Amino acid sequence: MxxxxxxxxxxxxxxxxxxxxxxxxxxxxxxxxxxxxxxxxxxxxxxxxxxxxxxxxxxxxxxxxxxxxxxxxxxxxTREAPGFAPDYDLLKHVMTDPGRAFPTLVDAAPHLVGADWAATIAFPPEAPGAKAVHRSWNAPEIVETAEPIPPRPAVYGGAVPLMSVPLVDTGLCLIVVRTVGLAFHRAELDKMARLAEIVAMMARTADVRVRAGDVFR
Missing domain, CATH: 3.30.70.260 (ACT domain)
Structure with a gap:
């Protein structure tokens, strides 16, 4: 096991x-x-x-x-696969297809920090129960947030450990949940926040280039 x-x-x-x-x-x-x-x-x-x-x-x-x-x-x-580099794989896939940056991010996030599912929601959310914009395969359609989400990366303890990472200038917030185990450590939050920031930057750069007519081949 x-x-x-x-x-x-x-x-x-x-x-x-x-x-x-x-x-x-x-x-x-x-x-x-x-x-x-x-x-x-x-x-x-x-x-x-x-x-x-x-x-x-x-x-x-x-x-x-x-x-x-x-x-x-x-x-x-845990379902983590030791010996692999999921963070590098994430960035490679986003670089290959930046138009799917955020679906790729939520698919990869659980493997990056030993979580069970991830989703993005509109930020700031209009209600504690927000509809997922993007979600990993086992994420719920409605994401429940027991506390107000701050405009900075944060972790929450309680019965269901959760981390939130606002994606700057995207109108989205990444939610990552661990249904079994301890609250996320600040080192895990820092790792996820940095990777999410890079992914958001890559997505914005791709969008600017597409709108300028320089479509990725």
Whole structure:
């Protein structure tokens, strides 16, 4: 079973190796490690691992408690494919067909940050329940936003973790949702915001060139 583990550990030499050794003794295959944060003597890392069977979150926490100073912040199933570069793939596809920049963005966004679905809605939304303009294959037609969406990238916790990324000068806002797991980390938000900004710039450039008669071949 492919699982994503978010682990807080001491930011010192050898701590990451200790976690890896414990996971190894449990028969866990580590596919990828992503450093999300390093401050005040601690680090927050996301591990994408193949775990034997179907473990419960409490079991994962108990097994890793053998490492001093380690805290498992969360564990949830993931469909991410370690070893690939979905961010590069996104930009390549947008460059190839900039007219479909935003549908391509919402299709790619869940794979970029370990989410379950994504959509764009009109920004600012007229109501808490906004109709999706573009949506990934499993996104709802009506996107519910429990809180007002600010004019800057933001994350929301609660029962359904969500991030919002307004797409500047497009009248759209990207919504990304993780139905199972922890709230999005600020590093995940920063990554999504930067990629969305590039995609929006590419779409605007393509639109200007098309209107000027320089159609992409």
């Amino acid at each position: 492919l699982i994503r583990l978010r682990v807080s550990l001491p930011d010192r030499p050898g701590a990451l190796g200790q976690v890896a050794r414990v996971l190894g003794t449990l028969g866990v295959d580590i596919h990828q490690v992503t450093v999300l944060d390093r401050e005040t003597g601690r680090a927050v890392d996301d591990f994408t691992v193949s775990w034997p069977g179907s473990p419960e979150v409490e079991e994962v926490r108990d097994r890793l408690s053998a490492v001093p100073g380690v805290t498992v912040e969360g564990a949830w199933p």
